[in-house]
Amino acid sequence: MIGRRKDLSAGILFIVIGALFVYGALGQELGTPIRMGPGFFPLILAGVLILLGALLFLQGLRQPSAEPMVVPWWGLVLILLAPTVFGLTVQGLGLLPAVALVVLISAFASSRMSAWLALLLTIGLTVFCILVFSVGLGLPIRLLGPWLSL
Amino acid sequence: MDLLANLGLGFATALTPVNIAYCFVGTLLGTLIGVLPGIGPTATIAMLLPITLSLSPVTALIMLAGIYYGAQYGGSTTAILVNLPGESSSAVTAIDGYQMARQGRAGTALATAALGSFFAGTVATLVVAIFAPPLTAIALQFGPAEYFALMMLGLITAVALAHGSILKALAMVTLGLLLGLVGTDIYTGAPRFTLGYPELADGLNFVAVAVGVFGIAEILRNLENEHEREVVAQEVRGLLPSGEDLRRMVAPILRGTALGSILGVLPGGGHILASFASYTIEKRISKTPERFGHGAIEGVAAPESANNAAAQTSFIPMLTLGIPSNPVMALMIGAMIIQGITPGPNVVTDEPALFWGIIVSMWVGNLLLVILNLPLIGLWVRLLKVPYYVLFPAILAFSAIGIYSINSNTFDLFAVAVFGLLGYVLLKFECEPAPLLLGFVLGPMLEEHLRRAMIISRGDATVFFTRPLSAALLAIAVLVLIVVLLPNVARKREQVFQEEDA
Numbered sequence: 001m002i003g004r005r006k007d008l009s010a011g012i013l014f015i016v017i018g019a020l021f022v023y024g025a026l027g028q029e030l031g032t033p034i035r036m037g038p039g040f041f042p043l044i045l046a047g048v049l050i051l052l053g054a055l056l057f058l059q060g061l062r063q064p065s066a067e068p069m070v071v072p073w074w075g076l077v078l079i080l081l082a083p084t085v086f087g088l089t090v091q092g093l094g095l096l097p098a099v100a101l102v103v104l105i106s107a108f109a110s111s112r113m114s115a116w117l118a119l120l121l122t123i124g125l126t127v128f129c130i131l132v133f134s135v136g137l138g139l140p141i142r143l144l145g146p147w148l149s150l
Numbered sequence: 151m152d153l154l155a156n157l158g159l160g161f162a163t164a165l166t167p168v169n170i171a172y173c174f175v176g177t178l179l180g181t182l183i184g185v186l187p188g189i190g191p192t193a194t195i196a197m198l199l200p201i202t203l204s205l206s207p208v209t210a211l212i213m214l215a216g217i218y219y220g221a222q223y224g225g226s227t228t229a230i231l232v233n234l235p236g237e238s239s240s241a242v243t244a245i246d247g248y249q250m251a252r253q254g255r256a257g258t259a260l261a262t263a264a265l266g267s268f269f270a271g272t273v274a275t276l277v278v279a280i281f282a283p284p285l286t287a288i289a290l291q292f293g294p295a296e297y298f299a300l301m302m303l304g305l306i307t308a309v310a311l312a313h314g315s316i317l318k319a320l321a322m323v324t325l326g327l328l329l330g331l332v333g334t335d336i337y338t339g340a341p342r343f344t345l346g347y348p349e350l351a352d353g354l355n356f357v358a359v360a361v362g363v364f365g366i367a368e369i370l371r372n373l374e375n376e377h378e379r380e381v382v383a384q385e386v387r388g389l390l391p392s393g394e395d396l397r398r399m400v401a402p403i404l405r406g407t408a409l410g411s412i413l414g415v416l417p418g419g420g421h422i423l424a425s426f427a428s429y430t431i432e433k434r435i436s437k438t439p440e441r442f443g444h445g446a447i448e449g450v451a452a453p454e455s456a457n458n459a460a461a462q463t464s465f466i467p468m469l470t471l472g473i474p475s476n477p478v479m480a481l482m483i484g485a486m487i488i489q490g491i492t493p494g495p496n497v498v499t500d501e502p503a504l505f506w507g508i509i510v511s512m513w514v515g516n517l518l519l520v521i522l523n524l525p526l527i528g529l530w531v532r533l534l535k536v537p538y539y540v541l542f543p544a545i546l547a548f549s550a551i552g553i554y555s556i557n558s559n560t561f562d563l564f565a566v567a568v569f570g571l572l573g574y575v576l577l578k579f580e581c582e583p584a585p586l587l588l589g590f591v592l593g594p595m596l597e598e599h600l601r602r603a604m605i606i607s608r609g610d611a612t613v614f615f616t617r618p619l620s621a622a623l624l625a626i627a628v629l630v631l632i633v634v635l636l637p638n639v640a641r642k643r644e645q646v647f648q649e650e651d652a
Contacts, residue, residue: 006578006579006580010318010576010581013576013579014321014325017325024342024343025342028335028340029338029340032609033604033611034608036600036601038337038342041331045324048324049328052317052320052321053321055317056317056321071374072370075373079366079369079370079373079546080567080570080571082546082550083546083550083563083564083567086554086563087554087561087563090554090563095551099550099551102546102550106543106547107539109542110538117539121543125547129547129548129551137201138204139551141551141558
């Protein structure tokens with residue numbers, strides 16, 4: 001029931017990540033077993049990760065191929081974009097516009113969202129967040145940032 | 151009696167108006183997110199962690215603990231009324247609970263779940279109070295070798311109890327350990343794996359990783375197929391169980407509580423295993439097993455008691471050893487560290503009010519839940535109708551503000567996006583995120599104790615096998631690993647998790 005591609009791909013992913021960590025660890029001082037350097041333990045772990053990845057890969061080879069995956073591409077892009085945009089704008093534009101952007105962007109990730117509902121949701125949630133975090137909890141984040149104060 | 155004096159201190163701490171208020175807020179929030187499918191206690195606690203910084207340590211931990219066991223309660227409400235487990239541990243409750251609801255006995259099922267949970271919570275609180283101090287005394291004898299061995303045991307058990315493939319769980323733990331090592335090396339001050347970003351000098355932000363791999367990945371998974379939720383019971387009547395019902399539920403509640411208390415201490419999703427195991431036992435020893443799956447009250451009483459008992463006793467390793475048994479406990483440890491408390495056996499002597507306050511607050515919280523849950527069921531039912539496309543933008547907005555407020559560091563938000571993507575990809579490959587998060591928390595501790603042990607033993611690696619306690623712990627870890635890899639057990643284990651997922 002576990003598809004071939006899933007084990008194969010997971011194996012490859014772990015091998016690649018492991019290799020990156022091996023590369024990083026080799027740039028560090030390894031030290032001796034008595035006084036381990038910063039690279040010693042990561043190198044062992046990365047080696048283990050590559051080994052496990054290889055085992056998964058081999059296991060995947062022996063399994064029948066899998067059904068195609070469902071990926072909500074549109075939602076994926078928007079959901080990952082939302083926190084990124086918040087990070088890019090919260091210091092420049094301030095908390096209020098940043099929150100509004102997060103809600104507005106993520107709202108459209110659902111296939112069931114309509115423009116009006118998204119707008120209502122944005123206004124409602126932004127007001128709610130400002131009330132809870134700024135007014136209620138007193139978070140010291142500027143509501144409107146320097147980009148907006150001309 | 152020491153125990154009485156300690157519990158007295160606990161009550162004095164837990165019953166201050168502020169702490170009662172936050173315990174209430176925590177359990178209410180916990181019930182809320184437990185009721186709502188698609189958002190779990192791990193993501194919620196991760197998001198609220200920064201907000202609790204303004205509270206005193208004990209109040210913060212009482213509230214966070216409330217969210218955790220409150221979610222176990224709320225999850226059962228959804229399971230019974232909608233046949234959709236709000237939490238993974240209430241998946242079993244859905245089998246018979248939903249059938250009871252369809253027969254018009256939703257009220258009885260909900261009351262059974264509440265009573266069973268309350269009884270289990272009371273017993274488990276006592277278990278924690280009785281067993282935590284002696285364990286702490288043992289833990290104080292631990293040297294670096296023992297700590298290393300204990301953490302290895304914890305990680306291996308977490309792997310054994312994770313869903314799906316053992317190989318994948320092992321790889322996830324290893325990846326978590328590696329990610330935990332990102333940042334400045336404590337011995338030499340050398341920056342490791344920081345890719346040149348000064349923001350990574352203190353390591354990856356724990357909350358950002360947790361929200362990414364649990365919160366964001368979960369939202370993406372829910373977006374794959376959006377469907378309407380159907381609420382069976384519009385009006386819940388007849389909350390009081392009949393005498394016949396009461397007679398039937400006593401024994402299952404007792405057995406569920408005992409089983410859950412034991413399994414909860416095990417690392418890695420103890421409460422999920424507990425609810426499933428207790429259901430299986432009830433079905434096996436029942437004289438009328440054919441009633442199970444068609445609305446047997448025992449099938450609600452036992453797993454609900456078991457998962458609540460396990461949720462409480464999973465605090466034991468966290469409170470006594472400073473070692474998390476599941477991702478939620480890892481977050482609690484994160485909360486302690488942020489508050490300036492070093493988790494571990496010293497907590498009980500250095501911060502007795504905190505230690506006993508948390509324990510007693512669990513019982514207070516359970517009492518609040520019974521009072522809260524039964525009359526408010528109508529409200530929870532209505533909440534279930536909130537569509538998911540309204541929920542997740544709210545979740546994202548809260549997470550974004552919460553994460554930014556920890557360090558006012560925009561880098562952490564980019565980390566959320568990166569780990570959200572990684573978590574989702576791994577989820578698609580059927581790799582569970584829980585072992586990764588445990589590894590992430592334990593990574594730095596594991597390395598530190600390994601290096602310290604090796605320095606003390608002058609590079610002699612046999613130290614882990616010559617010290618009896620360390621050798622015993624490692625032997626158990628190896629044994630656990632061998633047992634789950636045995637073909638026979640591996641097949642059984644697959645069946646267990648398949649039924650659980652059903």
